[in-house]
Each structure stands twice: as structure tokens, then as C-alpha cells.
Amino acid sequence: xxxxxxxxxxxxxxxxxxxTGQFHTRxxxxxxxxxxxxxTPGKGGTRFDDxxxxxxxxxxxxxxxxxxxxxxxxxxxxxxxxxxxADAGLELIISITExxxxxxxxxxxxxxxxxxPRLLGPNCPGIMTPGECKIGIMPGHIYRRGPVGVVSxxxxxxxxxxxxxxxxxxxxxxxxxxxxxxxxxxxxxxVLKLFNEDRETEAAVMIGEIGGTAEEEAxxxxxxxxxxxxxGFIVGQxxxxxxxxxHAGAIISGGKGTAKEKLEAMRRAGIRTAPSPALIGxxxxxxxxxxxxxxxx
Amino acid sequence: xxxxxYQAKEILKRYGIQVPRGSVATTAQEAGRIxxxxxxxxxxxxxxxxxxxGKAGGVKLVKSPAEAEAVAAGLLGKKLITHQTGPxxxxxxxxxxxxxxNIERELYLAVVLDRAVSRVSVIGSAxxxxxxxxxxxxxxxxxxxxxxxxxVGLQPFQARRMAYALGxxxxxVGAFVSLVQGLARAFVELDCSLAExxxxxxxxxxxxxxxxxxxxxxxxxxxxxPEIVALRDLTEEDPKEYQASELGLSxxxxxxxxxCMVNGAGxxxxxxxxxxxxxxxxxxxxxxxxxxxxxxxxxxxxxLLSDKQVKGxxxxxxxxxxxxxxxxxxVVNAAREVRLAVPLVVRLxxxxxxxxxAILSESGLAIMPAETMAEAAEKIVTAVKGKLQNAK
Numbered sequence: 001x002x003x004x005x006x007x008x009x010x011x012x013x014x015x016x017x018x019x020t021g022q023f024h025t026r027x028x029x030x031x032x033x034x035x036x037x038x039x040t041p042g043k044g045g046t047r048f049d050d051x052x053x054x055x056x057x058x059x060x061x062x063x064x065x066x067x068x069x070x071x072x073x074x075x076x077x078x079x080x081x082x083x084x085x086a087d088a089g090l091e092l093i094i095s096i097t098e099x100x101x102x103x104x105x106x107x108x109x110x111x112x113x114x115x116x117p118r119l120l121g122p123n124c125p126g127i128m129t130p131g132e133c134k135i136g137i138m139p140g141h142i143y144r145r146g147p148v149g150v151v152s153x154x155x156x157x158x159x160x161x162x163x164x165x166x167x168x169x170x171x172x173x174x175x176x177x178x179x180x181x182x183x184x185x186x187x188x189x190x191v192l193k194l195f196n197e198d199r200e201t202e203a204a205v206m207i208g209e210i211g212g213t214a215e216e217e218a219x220x221x222x223x224x225x226x227x228x229x230x231x232g233f234i235v236g237q238x239x240x241x242x243x244x245x246x247h248a249g250a251i252i253s254g255g256k257g258t259a260k261e262k263l264e265a266m267r268r269a270g271i272r273t274a275p276s277p278a279l280i281g282x283x284x285x286x287x288x289x290x291x292x293x294x295x296x297x
Numbered sequence: 298x299x300x301x302x303y304q305a306k307e308i309l310k311r312y313g314i315q316v317p318r319g320s321v322a323t324t325a326q327e328a329g330r331i332x333x334x335x336x337x338x339x340x341x342x343x344x345x346x347x348x349x350x351g352k353a354g355g356v357k358l359v360k361s362p363a364e365a366e367a368v369a370a371g372l373l374g375k376k377l378i379t380h381q382t383g384p385x386x387x388x389x390x391x392x393x394x395x396x397x398x399n400i401e402r403e404l405y406l407a408v409v410l411d412r413a414v415s416r417v418s419v420i421g422s423a424x425x426x427x428x429x430x431x432x433x434x435x436x437x438x439x440x441x442x443x444x445x446x447x448x449v450g451l452q453p454f455q456a457r458r459m460a461y462a463l464g465x466x467x468x469x470v471g472a473f474v475s476l477v478q479g480l481a482r483a484f485v486e487l488d489c490s491l492a493e494x495x496x497x498x499x500x501x502x503x504x505x506x507x508x509x510x511x512x513x514x515x516x517x518x519x520x521x522x523p524e525i526v527a528l529r530d531l532t533e534e535d536p537k538e539y540q541a542s543e544l545g546l547s548x549x550x551x552x553x554x555x556x557c558m559v560n561g562a563g564x565x566x567x568x569x570x571x572x573x574x575x576x577x578x579x580x581x582x583x584x585x586x587x588x589x590x591x592x593x594x595x596x597x598x599x600x601l602l603s604d605k606q607v608k609g610x611x612x613x614x615x616x617x618x619x620x621x622x623x624x625x626x627x628v629v630n631a632a633r634e635v636r637l638a639v640p641l642v643v644r645l646x647x648x649x650x651x652x653x654x655a656i657l658s659e660s661g662l663a664i665m666p667a668e669t670m671a672e673a674a675e676k677i678v679t680a681v682k683g684k685l686q687n688a689k
Contacts (some may be wrong), residue, residue, distance in 0.1 A: 038669035076520060101489050101518035102410055109415045110447045139616075139647060154563020154617045160670065163615070163646060180562060183415045209563055235566035238551075238573045241583070242381065246547040246562025246584040248517060249412070254430040259570075263369040276574055277567035 002129040003194040012037035012066035021072035033278040042174040079104035095121035105183035119185025124177035125155040146171015147202035149195035164281025180247030188218035210236030223269035232266040305510035312479035321393030329366030331394040338397040349379030403496035408484040425496030451481040488518030553578025556601040577678035594627035609681035616647025625653035640680035644673035
């Protein structure tokens with residue numbers, strides 16, 4: 001088991017004819033992901049490698065049975081592509097694109113209400129179930145299969161954490177990037193719920209950053225509901241207020257959304273926080289050891 | 298992106314929102330002339346991109362055109378220091394001269410992107426003229442909120458509900474409702490990230506006006522608003538931050554002396570944090586992005602070294618899919634091109650990491666390699682400070 005994606009996931013790429021779409025579609029296919037279709041309006045009937053390309057998502061789904069879409073579409077067209085994917089009845093939509101207007105995402109989320117698909121992103125690295133399915137731009141070789149679920153707002157910091165885990169012999173069940181934008185699809189709580197119910201996942205790493213209150217809300221949820229240990233980390237402890245730190249959502253505004261508040265909320269909820277970004281893996285190792293001791297006692 | 302108060306007021310007027318009569322002055326004489334036209338009693342307001350102008354002496358009531366001219370002469374060219382400008386302050390280059398009003402009540406009104414519900418919300422409070430964060434902390438029950446359904450927009454009943462909750466007299470409700478609807482419409486149509494009127498005033502004559510106005514815009518949506526981009530005032534921005542944004546790099550100036558160059562916003566923040574943990578102070582946030590090419594690395598280097606405070610540089614790249622040998626070559630070329638004269642620590646992880654490290658060590662440059670983030674932070678802090686402080 002794992003969550004959201006596995007070896008049976010059938011993926012279509014929206015924006016498959018762009019350089020980024022091509023590069024990562026090929027890399028994911030090489031990893032072993034079933035990349036079954038591509039969509040670029042006007043390129044229907046052609047192929048990329050041996051992957052058939054369609055004009056519309058609905059055509060691609062009908063012809064190939066794709067259940068998941070990954071979007072490498074320019075920011076101005078991302079909202080439209082997300083809604084097209086939702087309309088075609090996919091299960092999961094993953095948007096890698098950075099720079100999507102927040103108001104577009106407000107409209108997309110309204111459109112998705114009551115509809116089937118789950119949305120990941122935008123501005124996220126994607127999702128990975130090691131050994132089975134890689135969808136997105138992450139480096140597959142640093143991941144190993146195992147008991148730790150990872151959820152994060154950041155891309156390269158997730159790679160850093162995963163690399164630490166793997167080097168310590170701790171594999172991952174599924175690693176999920178929820179993205180660095182203020183308005184996005186699945187959030188920390190949605191993913192932690194999945195980890196909580198997943199038999200393979202024994203513990204979760206949650207990596208947050210400054211801005212918004214999603215980490216505080218997730219901490220409260222963990223305290224009330226989570227049956228498995230959670231290790232937390234927040235970046236941006238040295239970030240000045242009022243400045244957007246790269247990610248559109250990483251900003252301390254009106255004194256709210258500081259790393260300090262988030263770390264305190266995590267600690268109050270019984271989440272063990274890593275003392276530094278270099279010690280996320282180590283903190284998880286200690287947490288699992290303790291959980292094992294408790295489990296055996 | 299931020300704009301000035303006078304620019305925000307021009308936009309609000311287009312959305313049917315009343316603002317005090319007034320004009321912008323760039324000289325003291327001009328300020329005097331505008332005051333004369335407005336009839337003498339006026340308010341002279343410094344136009345800078347920062348809050349807290351009133352307390353810092355940037356907003357002054359004047360009783361005559363002569364006084365307006367004298368006050369303007371004192372403000373123009375002056376560095377105004379508020380709690381939002383930092384200790385260096387901001388130079389006042391423009392003044393907004395507005396008519397004085399007979400104020401009956403001061404209210405707070407804002408439209409915000411409400412991240413918790415992924416929607417736009419209208420915030421109102423009877424406590425106008427003070428910072429909303431203060432109200433939120435002391436008396437959260439005084440803050441009113443209406444969430445906007447993006448399918449239909451803000452409805453009149455929502456604005457009415459707020460008007461009654463604020464205790465507005467019946468004859469002011471109509472004007473308030475149309476103002477709130479105008480502000481919500483402006484927010485959505487112009488892709489704002491904040492549209493704030495603080496205070497919103499009711500005059501003794503019964504008018505409802507925006508006495509102050511602040512508008513911020515979503516940078517991600519500027520591509521579809523050239524008219525907003527035209528309002529950008531570069532004199533209000535850090536030149537290094539502007540230069541970086543033109544190159545597609547994300548750079549923020551900080552006060553420390555260790556320059557950092559990192560790929561990815563989260564890792565960049567993490568790198569700043571770990572420098573601090575080892576007792577150092579980061580000089581900047583710099584995200585070179587996922588596709589850090591040789592050229593981008595060189596440009597990034599130039600920008601971070603243009604900060605004369607920088608006494609050492611930490612490069613932290615988790616290459617992932619990117620090849621470390623390519624990045625290493627970029628770092629070496631950049632260091633040569635800019636004739637790097639300060640200690641440089643490079644931490645590389647990812648594909649071809651061995652070749653990458655070989656390029657660094659064979660370059661003949663005094664580059665200190667590091668395996669992990671912690672080692673990298675320790676090395677650069679030691680190199681800059683001579684020893685570790687508060688090491689954890």
C-alpha cells in the first residue's frame with residue numbers, strides 16, 4: 001500500500017509538447033510510471049516517443065483509461081487545464097507550474113467543489129511512491145521504499161529531507177508536495193489523513209514554511225486524530241516580515257504566519273520538531289526508535 | 298507589487314469609491330498651490346510604500362497654503378522612518394495634498410485573499426485608523442468578515458449585514474454597500490492580494506469616503522495587468538531585488554554578512570536558518586530556481602556580491618535532476634568572472650556529485666567543499682567569524 005498513486009496509476013501529461021513536459025514525462029516513464037497519454041490542443045494524432053497525444057483530456061481518457069493528470073502548462077493557461085482535467089473525471093490532478101495567479105486558483109477550487117478529482121499544487125514537485133510511481137520533477141534516485149510518509153510545501157527541501165531519511169535507512173511510503181502557493185489543492189490535513197489510514201505508513205514528516213496558518217490547523221488536527229508519530233519542521237525562522245520568500249505563499253503578513261508560532265503549535269500538538277533542516281532524518285530515526293520501544297513494551 | 302496611496306485612490310475612483318479631493322505635489326510650491334485650490338485647510342501626506350506614516354510625522358494637518366508649502370518643504374527629500382521601513386527609512390519624493398474633512402466616524406474595511414478558505418473575504422471593523430492586527434489581538438469579536446463566493450461575487454446582503462453590524466445610520470447604508478461592492482470588484486478584477494481602506498470615514502455631511510488606501514497586487518497575475526505594472530515605482534524598491542527579479546531570480550536583502558545562493562525557496566530559507574543556528578547572519582535570500590544554468594549562477598553571484606557587507610558565500614544546491622558537474626562549472630566560472638575575494642563554501646548534492654566536486658577541487662580556486670548542509674553552515678560561519686558562536 002501507499003497513498004494516491006501506485007504501479008497501477010495511469011498518467012496523462014497536459015502540456016506534453018513543451019520542453020519541461022517532454023523532459024519530465026520521459027524521466028517519469030523511465031522510472032517506471034505508466035505514462036499513457038499526452039494532451040496538447042492542436043497536436044492530437046501525433047506522438048511523443050511512443051506516447052499518443054490528444055487534443056482534449058476527454059479524448060485521452062476515453063482512449064487510454066488515464067486516471068491521473070500532470071500539468072506542465074504555462075501559468076496563464078493552468079486554471080483552464082485543471083478544470084478540463086476535472087471535467088474529464090480524473091481522480092488526481094497534479095500541477096507543477098509556478099506562477100499561477102491566486103485568483104485563478106480561487107475559481108478552480110470553487111469549480112472543483114462537489115467534483116471527484118483531488119488536486120495537488122500548483123507550484124509543487126509532484127508525488128512519488130518509491131519503486132512504483134513517480135509523477136513530477138523530483139530526482140527518483142534519492143528515494144527508497146519504506147514506512148515514512150512525507151508531506152511538504154517545498155520542493156528541494158523535501159529532497160533534502162528524503163535524502164537524509166534514505167541515508168539513515170528509512171524508506172518512504174509516499175512523498176507528496178502540496179506546493180508553495182497561498183491557494184492550492186490538497187493540504188497538510190488531507191495528506192495526513194491519508195497517511196493515518198495507510199497500513200504501510202508508520203510515521204509522517206511534515207515540512208512547512210512561513211505564511212498562512214495551515215501548519216497550525218494541521219497541528220491541531222494531528223493532536224486530535226493522528227494515530228502515528230509526526231516529525232515537523234518549519235523553514236523561514238530568519239525571514240523578515242512582509243517579504244515574499246520565493247514562494248508566493250511564504251510571507252509573514254500582519255505579524256501572522258511566523259515560524260515561531262508554527263513550531264510552537266506543532267510542539268503543543270505533540271509533534272516532534274527537528275532542531276535544524278539538517279536533522280529532519282535524524283529526528284525521525286529517534287522518533288521511530290522510541291515508538292518501537294513503546295510498541296514492544 | 299505595491300503602489301502608492303495616491304495611485305490606489307485613482308483606482309478606487311474608477312470603481313465608484315469616493316475619496317477626498319486632492320492632488321500630488323513633487324515640490325513645495327506645488328503643494329502650496331494645491332492647498333490654495335482646495336481652500337486652505339488640508340492634509341499633507343508623504344507618499345512612500347510603508348505603513349506607519351502618521352506616527353513618523355509623514356502626515357500633517359495644515360491650516361493655510363503657506364503652511365502647506367512650509368510643511369511640504371520639510372517633508373520632501375526627507376527620509377521617513379516608520380516601523381515598516383527599517384532603520385534606513387524611505388526618502389519622500391511625492392506628497393498627496395488633500396482637503397480636510399469633518400469626520401464623524403472612522404471605520405476599517407479591507408478585501409483580502411483568505412488562505413484558510415481559499416476565497417476572497419471582506420473584513421470590516423468599527424475600529425478605524427488603528428492597525429487591524431492590533432484589533433484582531435485585543436478584541437477579535439470586533440472584526441466582521443464576509444466570505445465571497447467566486448461564482449457570484451460579493452452580494453448586497455453581505456455588505457448590508459456588515460453595515461448594520463457596524464452600526465451605520467440607515468441613510469449611510471446605501472453608500473456603504475456600493476463602496477464595499479466596488480472594493481470587492483476592484484480586488485477580483487485587478488488580481489489584488491490586499492485592498493485596504495483604513496480609515497474609511499463617514500463625514501458629518503453624511504459622505505462615506507476612503508481617507509487612506511492601500512493596494513497590493515499578486516505578482517503572478519501582473520502579466521494580464523499592464524496598467525498596474527505601469528504604476529510600479531522603482532525608487533521604492535531595493536535595486537538588487539529589482540535587478541534579480543528582472544533576471545527571474547528571487548532575491549531578498551537581509552542585514553547579515555554571509556551571502557547565500559540556493560536552489561528552491563524552501564531550501565533557501567532552510568539555509569538562512571541553519572547559518573543563523575551556527576551563529577552567522579545571512580546577507581540575503583536567493584533562490585536561483587530549479588533550472589539553475591551556468592548563466593543564472595553567474596548573474597546570481599554578481600548580485601549577491603554587489604552587497605558590500607558580504608564577507609563569505611555559501612552555495613547550497615540540491616541538484617536532484619540537475620547535474621552537479623554543470624552546476625560546479627557554473628560556480629567556478631562565476632567565481633573567476635567576478636574575481637571572488639571572499640571565502641566560498643559549496644555544498645552540492647544530486648546526480649554526478651563526484652564529478653562536480655572534482656571540478657571544484659581542480660579549479661585552483663579556494664573553494665571549500667561540504668557534504669551536508671550542517672557542515673556547509675559550520676564552515677562558512679567559521680571562515681567569516683574566525684570561530685563558531687552559539688553552535689548547536
